[in-house]
Every structure is written in structure tokens, then in C-alpha cells.
Amino acid sequence: MNDTFKALADGTRRQIIQLLKEKDMTAGEIAEHFNISKPSISHHLNLLKRAEIVIDERKGQFIYYSLNTTVFQDLVGWFLQFKDGTKGGEEK
Amino acid sequence: MNDTFKALADGTRRQIIQLLKEKDMTAGEIAEHFNISKPSISHHLNLLKRAEIVIDERKGQFIYYSLNTTVFQDLVGWFLQFKDGTKGGEEK
DNA sequence: TAGACGTTTAGAAAATCTTCTAAATAAAGT
DNA sequence: ACTTTATTTAGAAGATTTTCTAAACGTCTA
Numbered sequence: 001m002n003d004t005f006k007a008l009a010d011g012t013r014r015q016i017i018q019l020l021k022e023k024d025m026t027a028g029e030i031a032e033h034f035n036i037s038k039p040s041i042s043h044h045l046n047l048l049k050r051a052e053i054v055i056d057e058r059k060g061q062f063i064y065y066s067l068n069t070t071v072f073q074d075l076v077g078w079f080l081q082f083k084d085g086t087k088g089g090e091e092k
Numbered sequence: 093m094n095d096t097f098k099a100l101a102d103g104t105r106r107q108i109i110q111l112l113k114e115k116d117m118t119a120g121e122i123a124e125h126f127n128i129s130k131p132s133i134s135h136h137l138n139l140l141k142r143a144e145i146v147i148d149e150r151k152g153q154f155i156y157y158s159l160n161t162t163v164f165q166d167l168v169g170w171f172l173q174f175k176d177g178t179k180g181g182e183e184k
Numbered sequence: 185t186a187g188a189c190g191t192t193t194a195g196a197a198a199a200t201c202t203t204c205t206a207a208a209t210a211a212a213g214t
Numbered sequence: 215a216c217t218t219t220a221t222t223t224a225g226a227a228g229a230t231t232t233t234c235t236a237a238a239c240g241t242c243t244a
Binding site for chain 1: 201202203204205206210211212
């Protein structure tokens, strides 16, 4: 869970996620959308991978990245625990 | 949004949120739950405040902190945008 | 108004994160 | 085998974050 939140804490990484929502992309294709060196993008992708937010698959020369949305389910669950908390004692 | 994700990226802050889910607490009361100095806790509370995740209200000598769950609504919305994305072209 | 208590502000040290350049790895084509 | 293209790994510089101690602020009570 900590890796997940850490991964989401960076704007570039969130933008990457948005890109991958549209379609799977290669590392280079992703990098083209940013003003950042390829190694930096590679590093961000690595963090997203460790957080299991993205999955990578090599296809010959290219490595394709895609979103693993199941993690978001857990996240939504985490946030939903705060819904309507009646502050401990549960009234009456 | 960035402040929000940044605020959630720290384990101590997430624990504070969990505490406040149970009941409103003073800064000192919160600090008792951690092995961290009060100024550090104060700093974390400040970040949570700027992210509008918590609200503070002075009551005489004490300052009470409480959760503002409306922000979590937005967060859930953010995550839900990834639900079942048919990858751009929409099937067919 | 002096003292005590709860909390924050200031400023600095230490840890972590982001980014870079240079070099390595991997697959494909010639 | 060598070259080209796609991407990652290594190592370091710079920026941001976390934490600390010391000092200040705000409120209450004697």
C-alpha cells in the first residue's frame, strides 16, 4: 500500500497513468510525451511497476506498458472506509 | 490534487487519518500515538490541512483536528475514471 | 501578570526522491 | 559479426521531505 501511494505522489507518474488509460504504449512512446530524459521515464515506469500499477511485456525490440487497474480497486476500497464514519461509538 | 496525493504518500500521515476516522483529537493526543516529536506531528498535520484532508478548530487551549472526507470523494472519482477503460477506440 | 500547558514556528541535519549523462543490455537488420 | 534502435542500469548532482531541538505563541488559572 505504501508503494502504491508513493507511486501516485508524483505528477509525471500520474500523467503516465492517464496516457496508459488511453492505450498501451512502449517506453519510448511514453517518453515522447514528456520533457524528461528517457532514463528518468524508465525510472518512473519502474516505480509504477513495483507498485503493480503497470505491467510490462517485451515484444521483440519494444517493451509495452499497460495499466493494471485491479490495484485501483483496492485504493477505492481504502478510501471508502472513511465514508460516513459515525466516529467510533456508533450512535446508540 | 497534487497536494492531496503528496499528503497521502506518507505512512505517518495515513495513520493520523486512520486515528481521526475514529474520533476527533487534539494535536497532543495524536502525537501520543507516535514515536515522533510533537513538532514533526504538527508539520504532518499542517500538510494534511493544506491538502484539505483535515480541519482544525481551536477550543481554548486545545486545537482539535477532524477529518474532511469530502476530499476522498474526489479521490474515489479520480480512481473510478480507470474503471473498465476500453482503451480509446471503444469496442466495435 | 506570572507560571504552566498545548501547540506551532524557525532553522538545520539527515534521508529520500527526481533527474541527468554515460555506459550496458537486448533484439533486429545488413 | 557489426550497426542501429529501444530501453535499462549505474552513479552522481540537485531538490524536496522528514525529522529534530530550541524558541515563540496562545490560553488558562492562580
